[in-house]
Amino acid sequence: MRKPLLLNSTVAGAFALMSLAGTQPVLAQDGMSTAMTYAGELQFQGQTITKDTAAFLHRRILEQRATQLVTWAMPMMNFEQLYPALHANLKTSQGMDISDEDIFFGLYDGYDGVYPFMTANVTTPYTIGFSDLSQTGPIVVDLPPGAIFGVVDNAWMQPIHEIDGTPGKLLLVGPGQNAQIDFDGTIIQSDTFRVVYFYRALGTGDEAKALRTSVKAYKLSDADNPPDTKFVKYEPKPDDAIALNTQPRDIQFWELVNTYVQREPMADRDRFFYAWLKDLGIEKGKPFNPTDAQKEILQAGLDVGMAMSQAISFNKTREMFPTSLYGDNSGFEDAMAGMNPAIDLPTYSMFNERASYGFEATTTSAGMVSRTPGVGSAYLGGYYDADGNALMGGENYMLTVGPNPPAANFWSVTVYDMENRLIIRNEQKRSDRSSRSEGLITNDDGSVDLYFGPQAPDGKEINWVQTNEGQSFFVYLRLYGPEQEYFDQTFPMTPIKKVE
Incomplete structure (x- = not known):
């Protein structure tokens, strides 16, 4: 042999x-x-x-896990930062001493009012309720007849109920809480304690204004004698400190992750992520006291994780997001990243899409991804110029919106700062231009040239949004009531061009 x-x-x-x-x-x-x-x-x-290589790899394992935990946590961190920001801002501007048991709606309008929210839309007022059901118990939301549209989201920005203009009572119930079986309305079982319930009252004038504050919200325990619902308008003063819902870039990020882990039940899909968190000092039922070495690793993972999240969000590829690039060379991407807001699909749970959208925007609903022409809305993001360079606030650019954009209602273009993904702050106190902008200059063929830069081109001030030296930015084109040309991608879009 x-x-x-x-x-x-x-x-x-x-x-x-x-x-x-x-x-x-x-x-x-x-x-x-x-x-x-x-x-x-x-x-x-x-x-x-070798022993040295093993130690090196152990460090890399933790750094890689911390990095991926950043992308995993992105949408949850969006809301986890929003909750205390809403309370802090109303305390600053209105002197309100808000507790976790208080139930109220915040009214957020216009340039200053919507500023704290990532990629907020200036043209439409927001009405936002945000509650921690572990503190309040189940909550009743009573919707009157009328054109009220919005959504109830859980702590991961997943819609758990669409507000579609149907009147009636909603009962928001947290994990492990007993629902009232004989409740005269719709019982909504949330898988997280924190919930956002936000809506818009469509229409104009006094009728829409009255409708906006006609919703009622109160604890189920107060149902026999519900108190008046509070509506608090956010009106920051010039020198007010403003809390943002942008994800923090220091140890506060991980402190908020720990707050979430301690408060909320663990979803089965997240068991391995919780194992990674445990290795980094975050474990349910235990205090978060990271060692110096863990702090270094957590910060290193956060630095790279935020950069990776921006790469996922602002540099979409057809391999990762097959339907998200608009046309061949338009320079625009679907800001929703082809996401199904439900996230949990029959064969997998969306990860890339969730991280992409969570990095740059707040709240999701079915209406934001509707494929029915003339219904809902569409969002196209432009993050680079025609040459593939970043949009820099010290340079001048032009975007041409072609004639007859496929929007049954109206279109708008909004400018955001890249650092925090918030509406740009400038001397104009103006961050957008839209088909509703009074006096907008239109070309002979019906197209519109919009300008972005530190100085307005002569005679084109009305079509201009001011940008800031040393600050990069990006834009959203919103289509309200997107039509078939948008879904077919036959409406021509051209990249943002740098001009002299």
Whole structure:
């Protein structure tokens, strides 16, 4: 019988490393070898990694997990930051001492009113309620007849109920809470304690104004004698400190993740992520007291994770988001990233889409991704100029919106700062132009040229949004009531062009 061919340990180790790293190791007399990998230089003795390499890889494991946890947490962190921001801003502007048990609606209008919210729309007023059901118990939301449209979202920005103009009572029930079986209305079981219930009262004038404040919200425990519902208008003063719902970029990010973990039940889809969090010092039922080494790793993961989230969000690829690039070379992308707001699909839960949208925007609803012509809304983001360069506030740009945009209602273009994804702040106190902008200059063919830059082009001030030196920005084109040309991508869109 032929004896099996045996390789000496050095050669065998070399083949093993070639398989592992895909590169030719450099061999030494003592069996030491080095392989270059995407993670860095790895050292082996025979087939065994050295102690130094093992320590290096343990560090990389934690850094990689912290990085991916940032993208995992992105939409939840969006709301986790929003909740205290709403309270802080109303306390600052209105002197309200708000507790977690208070139920109220905030009214947010116009340039200053909607500023704290990522990629907010200036043209439409917001009415927002945000409650922690672990503190309030179940909540009743009583919707009157009329054109009231909105959504109830859980803590991950997943819609758990669409507000579609149907009158009646909603009962919002948190995890483990007992619903009232004989409730005269719709019972909505949330899988998280924190919920956002937000709506718009469509229409104009006094009728819409009255409708906006005709919704009622109160604790189920007060149902026999409900108190008057509070509506608080956010009107910041010039020197007010403003809390934002942009995700923080320091240890506060992880402190908020820990707050979520301690308050909310764990979803089955997140079991492995919770194991990663445990390795980094965040574990349900235990205090979050990270070591200095963990703080370093958490900050390193956050730095890269935020950059990766921006790459996912503002540089979509057809491989990751097959339907999200508009046309071939338009320079515009679907800001919703082809997302189904339900997230949890029959064969998988969306991850890339959730991270992409959560990085740059707040709240989702079915109406935002409707494929029915003339219904809902569409959002196209432009993040770079025609040459692939960042949009810089010290330069001048032009965007041409072609004639007859496919919007049954109206269209708007809004400018946002890249750092916080908020409406741009400028001397004009103006961040958008739309088909409703009075005096907008239209070309002979019906197209509209919009301008972005530090100074307005002569005679085109009405079509201009001022940008800021040293601050990069991006734009959203919104179509309200998008029509078939948008869905077919036959309406021509051209990139934003740098001009002299």
